[in-house]
Amino acid sequence: MISYxxxxxxxxxxxxxxxxxxxxLMGFFVFIIGIGWGLSYFYESTLILWIAVILSVVMSFTSxxxxxxxxxxxxxxxxxxxxxxxxxxxxxxxxxxASGLPMPRLYVLEDPQPNAFATGRDPQHxxxxxxxxxxxxxxxxxxxxVIAHExxxxxxxxxxxxxxxVVLVGxxxxxxxxxxxxxxxxxxxxxxxxxxxxxxxxxxxxxxxAPLLAQVMKFAISRKREHLxxxxxxxxxxxxxxLARALEKISSDPHQLRTANDATAHLYxxxxxxxxxxxxxxxxxxxxxxxxxxxxxxxxxxxxxN
Numbered sequence: 001m002i003s004y005x006x007x008x009x010x011x012x013x014x015x016x017x018x019x020x021x022x023x024x025l026m027g028f029f030v031f032i033i034g035i036g037w038g039l040s041y042f043y044e045s046t047l048i049l050w051i052a053v054i055l056s057v058v059m060s061f062t063s064x065x066x067x068x069x070x071x072x073x074x075x076x077x078x079x080x081x082x083x084x085x086x087x088x089x090x091x092x093x094x095x096x097x098a099s100g101l102p103m104p105r106l107y108v109l110e111d112p113q114p115n116a117f118a119t120g121r122d123p124q125h126x127x128x129x130x131x132x133x134x135x136x137x138x139x140x141x142x143x144x145x146v147i148a149h150e151x152x153x154x155x156x157x158x159x160x161x162x163x164x165x166v167v168l169v170g171x172x173x174x175x176x177x178x179x180x181x182x183x184x185x186x187x188x189x190x191x192x193x194x195x196x197x198x199x200x201x202x203x204x205x206x207x208x209x210a211p212l213l214a215q216v217m218k219f220a221i222s223r224k225r226e227h228l229x230x231x232x233x234x235x236x237x238x239x240x241x242x243l244a245r246a247l248e249k250i251s252s253d254p255h256q257l258r259t260a261n262d263a264t265a266h267l268y269x270x271x272x273x274x275x276x277x278x279x280x281x282x283x284x285x286x287x288x289x290x291x292x293x294x295x296x297x298x299x300x301x302x303x304x305x306n
Contacts, residue, residue, distance in 0.1 A: 029057070068119040068127055068159075071267065075117075075259045077107035077129045088135065092128065092147050098236045099151050104128045113255040113274075114138065114246075117267040118150040118159045126154040133255065138246055145243025146269060148233035155232065158225050226289055227298065234302055244299040251292040 036052020082089045088106060096103045104126035114134035120126040128150045138146065153159050234240040250270045257272035265272055271289055
């Protein structure tokens with residue numbers, strides 16, 4: 001009964017995530033074109049509208065097809081060689097079979113902080129990346145719990161939504177910078193006065209929009225999905241304590257992830273920032289995970305019932 005319920009929820013969440021991703025892509029497409037139309041009307045230049053259309057198409061295409069490559073590059077992840085990490089491959093292959101998923105590509109980050117994330121547009125193109133610190137600190141059962149959690153994100157298609165949002169938020173920031181330059185350097189065709197004021201106001205709107213998109217990301221990559229991934233992981237490993245111990249070790253590790261940034265922090269198993277969560281409002285804005293203590297408690301409650 002429990003397995004049926006979890007798997008039913010699993011498929012519903014996967015379908016919901018795909019629909020949400022397409023909604024984000026279409027919303028981004030319409031939004032950029034709308035801004036382009038408004039500016040082209042104001043400046044009486046159809047070139048701006050064409051630029052907006054091309055930008056929307058290219059960025060939407062890029063965010064869907066290449067977001068995983070962009071994320072791996074940002075985090076400086078390198079392909080994990082099977083002969084160098086045989087245990088990682090064995091664990092992942094076994095769990096992929098148990099999850100009914102294709103074998104994901106494996107990547108490694110040279111970093112002392114134990115952590116992991118998954119990316120990719122669908123299960124056929126899934127990627128699991130782990131840090132060297134994770135491989136050194138966790139035992140087999142703990143590593144199984146972590147890999148099972150990341151595979152659950154792949155199966156739920158959380159990774160597509162997470163990866164696309166990273167790219168779209170980044171584009172908004174770039175567009176904001178573009179509008180600022182237009183305002184300060186004379187706008188299109190050297191227009192001054194009222195035109196520059198309008199462009200400056202638009203750029204300010206974009207700067208406000210960027211953190212708002214981060215909030216949308218916070219709700220899209222919801223706490224419910226993290227708990228669902230934890231639950232699915234325990235369903236496949238049959239050992240909740242493994243993931244619970246892994247979360248304890250990861251959250252208590254003092255090392256700061258070298259490539260940690262607000263755009264990709266939500267992808268990781270545990271928040272990669274250390275000692276900044278309570279100091280920076282920006283970091284709090286991008287916090288998308290439920291408290292580690294809460295996750296551990298739920299996992300051990302499941303273990304106690306079994």
